[in-house]
Amino acid sequence: MTAVEPPDNPYVENPPTDFESVDALDAESAHEQAEQLREAIRYHDHQYYVENDPVIGDRTYDALFARLQDLEDGFGLDRENSPTQRVGGEPLDKLASVEHVAPMQSIDQGGEVTEVREFDERVARGMGDAGFDPDERTYFCEPKFDGLSVEIVYEDGVYQRAATRGDGEVGEDVTENVRTIPSVPGRLRGDYPDTLAVRGEVYIPTDAFQAYNRERIERGDDPFANPRNAAAGTLRQLDPSITAERPLAIFFFGVLDASVEFEQNSEVYERLPEWGLRVTDLAEEVDSIEDAIDYRDRLLDERDDLPFEIDGVVIKLNDRAACDALGSTARAPRWAFAYKFPARTERTTIRDVVVQVGRTGRLTPVALMDPVEVGGVMVSRASLHNPAEIERLGVDVGDEVRVQRAGDVIPEVAEVLDAASDGTFDFPESCPVCDSPVERDGPLAFCTGGLACPAQLERAIVHYASRxxxxxxxxxxxxxxxxxxxxxxxxxxxxxxxxxxxxxxxxxxxxxxxxxxxxxxxxxxxxxxxxxxxxxxxxxxxxxxxxxxxxxxxxxxxxxxxxxxxxxxxxxxxxxxxxxxxxxxxxxxxxxxxxxxxDHVDPQPYEVEGGDELDGLTFVFTGTLSNYTRSEAQELVEVHGGSATSSVSGNTDYLVVGENPGQRKRDDADANDVQILDEDEFEELLAGRGVLD
Structure with a gap:
């Protein structure tokens, strides 16, 4: 249903964007223009996020939004429920608890078709016991979104608060965070009820999730494991401005409390869009439980092509009066059942490959995939290790692959099951962060940017300042x-x-x-x-x-x-x-x-302070010394004319062995006829040459 345009509003169709200076307006004119802009922006938000039918371009929208911000800043206008609040408010100290206006119950669920038919039989018996004709039962089916369920309350059409499901009775107050979600209207539209508490599912669209994970990986952050975790973590941020930066969306699917009545659950899906609340177009009313099972099977086939994650379907008895008669158990309504999809296990599709730059400059390709269960854990990314591994596997974006957990810890792509193309992923020749040339070292690849690469900068600074x-x-x-x-x-x-x-x-x-x-x-x-x-x-x-x-x-x-x-x-x-x-x-x-x-640091020329008592002698140290650290022993040798190296060769004169020595250096000393000293013998040598008193 396309929204009705606000009447006599100059900022709806072909709006002007060449505004006169804010300083040239008086308070009354500023207030009037701000109200028109708010009304128009709400309309454009609805067309874009709910109807998927924008009537102006992004740049024009940005200009209107910026003008509204300027007016609110310049005249100190009240911003409560203004569209500008979507940029995020002040950080919170913690998330408060809030009691729901009505219980947010769970739903009984199962993955076997026999469980669905048993649910249907219980519904039929319950309807008969309550005086309803079970032969007239129909069902309303909708996708089971894999996101985070929230309660949102409106009073007189104005957004009041939002809360997570929590334990079903009390949830976390996420009012400011939910306010930033573009598809959550600050004001309802049309002939809305005086009071309305709705249930919705907050999620991150699949493409937006992959793009956001790519950004995180490229800047050196750990990617999110799957869209649901990303949505849940984002909604619980204490700083709403962080939430505003992330691509959250919402589908509404239920009414918890309202000052209007509904005769059927399908009617909820008709009314919510009239009030500006976004619903999925995948929901259907069906005549029988067998039709509901067919509905679930169709969505299972379409699952990989949907722009959001679902993990099953919800089947609801459509007659609301019969639903009330059936009632609920302590935790779930008797009139609804979630028919779950089988978990994606090990087999999935690569949607993108992003190259992560490590602190040492090593480039690691990471596959971003449709979420899949591997070893009991849902994952949406897997390591491809290095360019040589990509070539060995013959892997590319779009390929269907089998994923395994290396050592039961790190997910990795094990093999390509169904190639989407004849080629493989083109490994970049320049660093994706600093654009410096990429250098191959055997199977590995490294950014040559060094100090100039932002991805390596943190490690470089920490090391620079370390001991x-x-x-x-x-x-x-x-x-x-x-x-x-x-x-x-x-x-x-x-x-x-x-x-x-x-x-x-x-x-x-x-x-x-x-x-x-x-x-x-x-x-x-x-x-x-x-x-x-x-x-x-x-x-x-x-x-x-x-x-x-x-x-x-x-x-x-x-x-x-x-x-x-x-x-x-x-x-x-x-x-x-x-x-x-x-x-x-x-x-x-x-x-x-x-x-x-x-320009800031002046390294001092090296001056040897000491004698030449050990001139011409080369030492190597291994293990832990009791009277010196390794660096102190090396420095002692060097200031007295000797050399301290890290590996044994034919030029080495002495291998000094402490506690827990490395076997390789001992073997190299034997192979090169290098004399081995323990710590006491080392100090005797130093004393004999006049280094120690």
Whole structure:
């Protein structure tokens, strides 16, 4: 039913969007224009979200909406139930409890056709016992939406509140969150009842769910497991503005309480749209239980092509008076039954493939699928691991596949059952986050963006501030993520440009914590060269290699400009490590990020302080030492002229073994005739050479 256009409203058909300045209006004119805009926007919302028949374009709608916001802001107009409230109100401390106007009962359910026929027999007996003619029974059938059930209350046609089902008697107050759902009208239309409490199912459309999951994966967030979980989690957000950003929709399907009477359940579906409440067009009235069973089977066949998730059908006795006579058990009405679909098990269809960029730059393809039950858990995504696995499987978007859980934990695509095309998914040649070239390393793929890739930035900052980096206290993962979310840090150099006002505006940052962080950052401006090299998170460049580079080249500029041959001349640096270091420093965007960082940080030239007592000797350490940390032992060797490397080779003089040593290094020492020392023997050697008193 197409909505009746608001009369004499200039913002309905071909509305003007060239508005005069808000400052040029008086209060009365602003109020009048705002009321016309609200009325028109409600009409356009109904046409778009309920009728699927918009009469204006998106840009025109956006212009009308923005004008209404400007008027409300400029004149302080009352916004209660204004369409602008869909952008979300103030965050809540918690969700309050609210009692339903009428019980929100469960429905008896089953997946066997014999259970449906037994339900029909009970209905027939109950009708006969209550004085109704059971031969005249008909049923009303509707999809069983797989979302979150809510109660919504209207008074005098105005939206009042919304609540989750909860225990059926008391639910959570989600009024502000439900207000943001575009298909929930703030005012009813037509000849609505004075009081109305309706039941609806909040859901996320399948395409919108896949698109939203793609966005989450690309920005490094975990995707939602399935549309129902996503809808439930979204509706329970304490910040309504977060709810407003997510693609929620609703179907209404029941009346809990109203100041009007209905003779049949099918009549509910006729009246709700007249009041502006969206219903599905898949509901049907049928003459018998066998027709209801056929209805369920048809929807099962159509299930994969529907734009939303359903997990069965609901069969209701149509005569409302007979429903009242049959009544309810303690938990469910006797006049309704949910005929469930069989769970999708292991076999499903890939709807999209999105490439996730990890903190190390590794690219992992993830298949987004129709939700399927695997090992008792509903999943809608599965790992494709790497480009080589995609090629091995021959997998592409649209393929029907079998999914399994690797190690009973991680869902993965096991095989293609029915290919949608002759090809395979085209793995990107550039990073989907920063557009840097993608480099293959055997079966794996990596983004070469390094410091310039936002997906790797959190890890880079956390490492930079860690004890393995510059040891900047106050920059753990949670606070780094907070800075990134607030847009205050987009690369390492931004840390040194954070102002007091920037930080104190964030939750949990007091004046003292801000002062402490700024003091820590100030202290890190002139780091030792080896610490700075280790802090940059260069692939394969750990603390020992950083010290070896610092000792060999002396300055950061010399390290950054060293070619592969020069790098390979350093102890413990082979061709692969040399290539990775060279590639990191040759990448233009890494160089730009480093140049910006060097505007704030001055790595100090490496100076060996100590003697040459261990000159010419190379040590490797394994296991846990009792008197030194591994890094302390390595530093002790190096400041006295020796070298400390991470792997045993023919150039190694001593392998120092602590508690719980690695067997591989011991085997390598035996193979290369390297002398093995325990901690006491190591200290005896140091004492004999004058390192220890």
């Amino acid at each position: 393995a980096g510059l040891d900047i206290e106050g920059l753990g993962e949670e606070r780094v993520q907070q800075l990134l979310d607030a847009g205050l840090v987009e690369e390492l150099a931004d840390l040194y440009e954070l102002g007091q006002l920037d930080l104190t505006s964030l939750e949990g940052w007091g004046m003292q914590s801000v002062a402490n962080l700024q003091e820590e950052l100030e202290a890190s401006r002139e780091p030792p060269l080896d610490d700075f090299l280790a802090a940059l998170n260069v692939p394969s460049l750990g603390a020992a290699t950083a010290t070896a580079l610092a000792r060999e080249f002396g300055t950061f500029e010399a390290v950054m400009d060293a070619d592969r041959e020069q790098l390979q001349a350093v102890d413990d640096i082979g061709p692969k490590v040399a290539a990775e270091i060279r590639e990191f420093f040759e990448t233009e965007r890494n160089r730009e990020a480093i140049e910006r960082l060097l």
